[in-house]
Amino acid sequence: MKKKLLLALLLVLALVLGLSASAFAEARLDFVTDEAGLLSEEERTQLNERAGQISEQYQCGVYVVIVNDCRSYVNGNIETFAEEVFDSYDLGYGDARDGVMLAMSMSERDYDIYAHGSFGNYAFTDYGKDQLAESFLDNFRRNDWAGGFRDYVENSGDLIRRAKEGNPLDQWIPDPEPEPEPSLSSGKVALSALISALFGGVTVGSMKKQMKTAVKQTRAGNYVARGGVDLRVRDDRFVNRTVTRQVIRRDPPSSRPSGGHYGGTSISGSHGGSHHSGKF
Amino acid sequence: MADQISNYQCPSCTGPLRFDGKSGRLQCDYCGSSFSVQEIEALYKDKDEAAAQAMGSEVSAEGEWSGEGSNWAQEQGLRAYNCPSCGAELICDETTAATSCPYCGNPSIVPGQLSDMLKPDYVIPFKLSKEDAKAALKNYYRGKKLLPRAFTSQNHIEEIKGVYVPFWLFDGTAEADVSFQGTRVSSMTQGDTLVTTTDYYDVRRAGTVQFEKIPVDASSKMPDAHMDAIEPFDYSELKPFSNAYLPGFLADKYDVKREDCYKHADERAGNTAVDLVSQTVSGYSSVVPRGSQVRIRRGKVSYALLPVWMLSTRWNGKNYLFAMNGQTGKLIGDLPVSSGRAFAWFAGLTAGLTVLFSALLYFL
Known part of the structure; x- marks a missing residue:
C-alpha cells in the first residue's frame, strides 16, 4: 500500500516541477521501499524492521529506496532523485533531519548513498560512504540483493554508532609537501658536476675497455668432452641451526597525527546533503 | 746437394701454387688450374722427403745448422735458404716452415721444419681469405x-x-x-x-x-x-x-x-x-x-x-x-687510445650532464 502511495506521489512530483515539499509533508515512507521487486515481502519486512531499530536507537534514519527507473519520477539523475525523495518525505530525525539513504534505479543500475543533516554528514564521511558502498556492491554483483541491503543497513548502523562515540570512520590525508622554491645553489652545481664527472669517467673507461680485446683465457669450457663431466660426490651435511628473534616495533596509532587532516564530508547542492554514487 | 725448400709449382704451367681456403684446393693464379691437396701431395712427396733429408743430414752431421746461408745468418739465429724459383738467398727465422720469396713472390715451403718428429698431427686449413x-x-x-x-x-x-x-x-x-x-x-x-x-x-x-x-x-x-x-x-x-x-x-x-x-x-x-x-x-x-x-x-x-x-x-x-x-x-x-679524444669525450659528457643535472636540481 505504501509502495503505491510512493509511486503516486512521485509521479505527481515528476509532473509538477517546482512543487513544494510541504505537499508531501503528511506522507510517510517505510525505511525500506522496493518498487523494483528485488526483495520478497518477508525480506523487505525484516530489513525494514532492522533499519527502523537502528534509526530509532541512534535517532538517525537509515533508508533504502529502489525504483525501476528514477527518470520516471524526476527530471535528473539518481542523486536528484535521492534528494527529492528525502526532502519530499521529510525523512530523517531531529531538526536537521539526520539520516542516510541508499537510492537505486534498476534500469540504469545507478545507486546513490545520500547522507543528510549535520550529524548524518558527520557520520557518513566521504571515506565512510566509500567503504559502505564497497560492503554491499559485491553482493549486488552476485544479484544477492537481500544480503547487500543487510550489509548496507548493518554497516550504516556501525558508522552511526562510531560517530555517536565521536570517532566517525574517516581517512587521514597528510598535507602535501610544500613546493620548494626553485633555486640553484653552488652545492647543487657542485653535486651535478661530481655526478657528471663520475658518469663521464665510467663511460670513457668503458670505451677504453673496448679498445683492449686480447685477454688471456683462464677457462677451457669449449673443450670439455661430450659427456665428460662426472660428479662423484654430492654431499650436503647439516651442521647446526641458529634462531634469532627480533621484536617488531610498531608505532602506536596517533589519535590525530599532525601535518594533515581528515577527509571529512563533501556537502554538495542546495539540499545540505552529501552523495556517493556509482553503478552496481 | 738437394734443395731444402720446396716450391709447389703448377703441373700445367709451372706457375706458383697457393692454397685457396674457399675451395680447399691449390690454385694456380697464372693458368687458373686447381688441384686437390691429395694430387699435390702425391706429386711432391718425393721432393719434400728429399728436401727434409737434405736439411736433416746437414743438421745431424755437424751438430748445428750449416747450410747454404752465410755465417752471419747463423750467428744471428737465422737460417738461409736458396729460392728454388729464382735462386735468391732467403734469410728466415730458424722456426720458419713456410714463407714467400721477397724477390719473385713464390710461396716456399721448408719441409724439413715439419717432418718426422716435427711433423704436426693436424692442420686446420685457412677458410677465410x-x-x-x-x-x-x-x-x-x-x-x-x-x-x-x-x-x-x-x-x-x-x-x-x-x-x-x-x-x-x-x-x-x-x-x-x-x-x-x-x-x-x-x-x-x-x-x-x-x-x-x-x-x-x-x-x-x-x-x-x-x-x-x-x-x-x-x-x-x-x-x-x-x-x-x-x-x-x-x-x-x-x-x-x-x-x-x-x-x-x-x-x-x-x-x-x-x-x-x-x-x-x-x-x-x-x-x-x-x-x-x-x-x-x-x-x-x-x-x-x-x-x-x-x-x-x-x-x-x-x-x-x-x-x-x-x-x-x-x-x-x-x-x-x-x-x-x-x-x-x-x-x-688492442687499439691505441687517443688521449685528446678521451679527454674531449670526458669533458663533453661532464659538461653536458652537469647542465642537465643542474636543470633538474633547480626544480627539486
Missing part, C-alpha cells in the same frame, strides 16, 4: 670513438699476413674436490616477533671433467693473450697435416716445448672443473667456497697448425698486433 681479413679489420675499427683518426690510415692494412701458428693440443682429465659452507634462511612472524632460522651445511662436491684438445700456442713470437682470445677453433675441420695446405701462407714450427705449455693448459682445465662442479650446488640462500683441490691427469698431446690472419703495425713507437681466427673470423687486437 685475405680480403675477408681486411674487411673484418676495417669493420673492427668502426665505432671505436677513442681510436686516433690517423691510425687507420697509417697501419698498412695491406700487409696483413696469413700465418699457420703452431699449437699444442692437450687432452686430459681434471679432478676437482670443492667444499662450501651453505646456508638456508627462513623467517616467520610470531605475534610481534620476527623469528629468523638459519641452517648451516657443509657442502662438498667432487667429480672429474674430461677435456679434449685444449689449445696452447707453441710459438714464442705469438702473444699468448692474442692466441687465447681468438679461440675457439672448430675442431670438426681438423685434417691430418699436409704441406700442401701451406703454399701462400707463412708457417712456423713450434719453438715452445710442450712441457712449457702444460701449466697454462692445466690452469684452464682446473678452473673449468672447479666451475662445473660448483655449479651443481643449489638450493641455498648463500654459498661460500671454503677450499678446493684439483688434480690434473694429463693425456695425449697433439701438435697442430692453426690458421691466423695477423697484422703487426706501429703507432707512436708502440707495436699493435691484430689477430683473426682464419677459420671462424673472430678478430681481436
